[in-house]
Amino acid sequence: MSASLAGLKVGMEYLQRDNEAKTEELDLIKQQYQEQVTKVRNLEQQNQEQVTKVRNLEQQNQAQIEELISVKARTNNTENQVEVLKREREVKQVAFSASLLASGSGHIGPFNTQTPLVFRHVVANIGNAYNPNTGFFIAPVRGAYHFEFHLYGGGHASHGTGAVLVRNGNPIFIAYEHQASYSVNPSNGATLLLETGDVVFLRQWQNSWIYDSGNHHTTFSGHLLFTV
Structure with a gap:
């Protein structure tokens, strides 16, 4: 190769x-x-x-x-x-009861016109719906309420003893008695359907006088029956 x-x-x-x-x-x-x-x-x-x-x-x-x-x-x-x-x-727990005078004794009135009554001696105010400074009960809830008022006064030739239950400025029921001597004890009551915020109070009747003392003769009471 x-x-x-x-x-x-x-x-x-x-x-x-x-x-x-x-x-x-x-x-x-x-x-x-x-x-x-x-x-x-x-x-x-x-x-x-x-x-x-x-x-x-x-x-x-x-x-x-x-x-x-x-x-x-x-x-x-x-x-x-x-x-x-x-x-x-x-x-639902609303109830109050009060008498007219916080202390002392004597007649209130007479006045020429109807005058709001302020019940200052409070013995019960469950729910604080009643105001002892104004005499107004203000409904905290819509419902049926029952009210009672008992008055006391001395007999007088010119002056009776009376007051009217008022709701929102409108008269409802009156309690009134008049006699020349001895004492009188008018009373009345009502069940009212109130709306929240409605105001209920008593007005003393014109030319009347109302007595109260430490024995608490004159009273105003109310309570909620049931809500609606």
Whole structure:
């Protein structure tokens, strides 16, 4: 074999080995690339799983928040119902009784016109609907109320003893007696349907006189029968 052919054979063998080495290197690179692709896909899958977990947690958290809001709303509703029941119970407990003079004794009047009476000696005022400074009873709730008033006066030739029950400025029932001697004791009562804020009081009848003392002869009383 000539030297040129031997050299050509050696060159070809070198090129073949180099090609095989490069092919192996390329296969290794492809394998490494495929491994990286697999890792990336695994990471993407793991990331997607984490995203799904986060969304699930967000949904669970939202559900818990909604449940807490619902529980709070139910709690507030229960508290409101309790408060309403408490107020209803309080306003259903309304009653008062008072006599005319806080101290001393004597006749009030006579006056030329009807004059409001203020019963200052309070023995009961449950619910504080009666005001001993004005003589007004103010209805705290709509309902049926019963009122009674008892008057006392000395007999007199010119002056009787009387008063009228008034609601919001309008007369309802009167109690009146007149005789020249001895004492008189007129009385009356009424059951009224009152709206919240209605005012009930007594007005002394014109040209009459009314007596009271430490024995509390002259009284005004009222109480709530039931709400409506």
